[in-house]
Amino acid sequence: xxxxxxxxxxxxxxxxxxxxxxxxxxxxxxxxxxxxxxxxxxxxxxxxxxxxxxxxxxxxxxxxxxxxxxxxxxxxxxxxxxxxxxxxxxxxxxxxxxxxxxxxxxxxxxxxx
Amino acid sequence: xxxxxxxxxxxxxxxxxxxxxxxxxxxxxxxxxxxxxxxxxxxxxxxxxxxxxxxxxxxxxxxxxxxxxxxxxxxxxxxxxxxxxxxxxxxxxxxxxxxxxxxxxxxxxxxxxxx
Numbered sequence: 001x002x003x004x005x006x007x008x009x010x011x012x013x014x015x016x017x018x019x020x021x022x023x024x025x026x027x028x029x030x031x032x033x034x035x036x037x038x039x040x041x042x043x044x045x046x047x048x049x050x051x052x053x054x055x056x057x058x059x060x061x062x063x064x065x066x067x068x069x070x071x072x073x074x075x076x077x078x079x080x081x082x083x084x085x086x087x088x089x090x091x092x093x094x095x096x097x098x099x100x101x102x103x104x105x106x107x108x109x110x111x112x113x
Numbered sequence: 114x115x116x117x118x119x120x121x122x123x124x125x126x127x128x129x130x131x132x133x134x135x136x137x138x139x140x141x142x143x144x145x146x147x148x149x150x151x152x153x154x155x156x157x158x159x160x161x162x163x164x165x166x167x168x169x170x171x172x173x174x175x176x177x178x179x180x181x182x183x184x185x186x187x188x189x190x191x192x193x194x195x196x197x198x199x200x201x202x203x204x205x206x207x208x209x210x211x212x213x214x215x216x217x218x219x220x221x222x223x224x225x226x227x228x
Contacts, residue, residue, distance in 0.1 A: 006155070032214035043117075043203050043219030044156070051214065089155055093214065099144045099163050099207075100171060101217075105155040 004092050006104025013111050019077040021107045023090035026071065030092035030102075035064065035075050038087045038106075047088070048075070080111045115140045117220035119204050125226045126194055134189045134223050136204030144207045144215065145187040146171070147179065149200040150222075156203070162187055163209075194227045201225075 005024045013019045023033075034049035050057045050064040050073065057064045063076040077084055090104040117138045126132055138145065146161040148171075158171030162181040176198055178190040187206075191198060202223045207215040 034214065034217075036217075041222075043205075043221055044217075045219065046216045049214050049216075091156075098169070099146060099161045100169075101146070101158050101161075102172065103148075103156040103158075105153060 004090060004102045004104045006090050006107060008107060009105070010108045011110070013080045013109065015080065015082060015111055015113050017080050017111075019075075019080045019084065019109055019111070021075045021088055021090070021109070022072065023074065023104050024070075024072045025092050025102075027092070027094060028071070030094050032093040033064070033066065033073050034091050034093075035062075036089045036091060036103075038089065044089060077109075080109075082111045082113045085109055085111050115218070117204055117206050117218050119202075119220040119223045121223060122221065123224050125228065127228050128195055129193050132191050132194060132225075134191075134202060134204075134225070136187045136189065136220060137185050138187075138204075138206040138218070139185065140206060140208070140218065141184065142206035142218075143184070143209045144217075145181065146205045146217070147177070147187070147189045148203045148205065149173065149198075150203060151200050159189070159202075194225075196227050199225060199227045 035047045036044035037047045038044040061078045066073045088107045094100045120135045147159040148156045157173045160179040162168045204220040205217040207217045
């Protein structure tokens with residue numbers, strides 16, 4: 001199964017709050033899990049990424065939590081800011097040695113000032 | 114400036130009229146990829162290339178062709194476009210990553226409408 005299921009589809013958070021976006025996958029051959037941020041009219045840009053042998057990775061206000069046994073990973077945005085309002089995509093790279101990527105369907109985040 | 118460029122940015126065409134969307138990167142990246150983005154479906158990979166003359170299918174290759182004759186260019190060809198290929202297309206490139214993965218750099222997108 002090659003899908004990556006992402007939820008929620010949209011999210012509204014107050015400034016200073018925590019934004020949480022979840023993704024689940026089936027294929028245990030996936031070996032790299034990036035998150036991309038996309039602003040309107042722009043291409044996606046890498047935000048943060050994790051390998052499956054690591055349970056958590058933090059970069060500034062952004063944290064990925066990874067649960068290998070549950071085949072789930074999530075993005076936490078601490079102290080959410082209006083400038084974080086964007087669409088977020090989780091992704092998974094499949095099959096070692098390839099450049100094959102499966103993306104989630106995206107989460108539109110709006111942070112209220 | 115390091116970047117991925119795509120041309121054209123906007124294109125309106127008719128069913129069956131062959132078209133090519135160009136993609137070029139100036140970062141000497143080995144890997145390149147094409148995606149389409151549709152509402153509610155996220156990004157779906159069409160084709161990718163891991164080196165010159167090496168290409169492989171992504172998730173949705175039907176109706177598309179690619180070629181990689183030079184390292185910097187990776188054109189997307191629609192031989193006979195159909196309305197269901199109306200979409201926003203992104204090209205991306207990255208260096209050969211370490212075991213931990215690679216950073217894909219995306220172009221600005223090409224919005225295609227097939228009538």
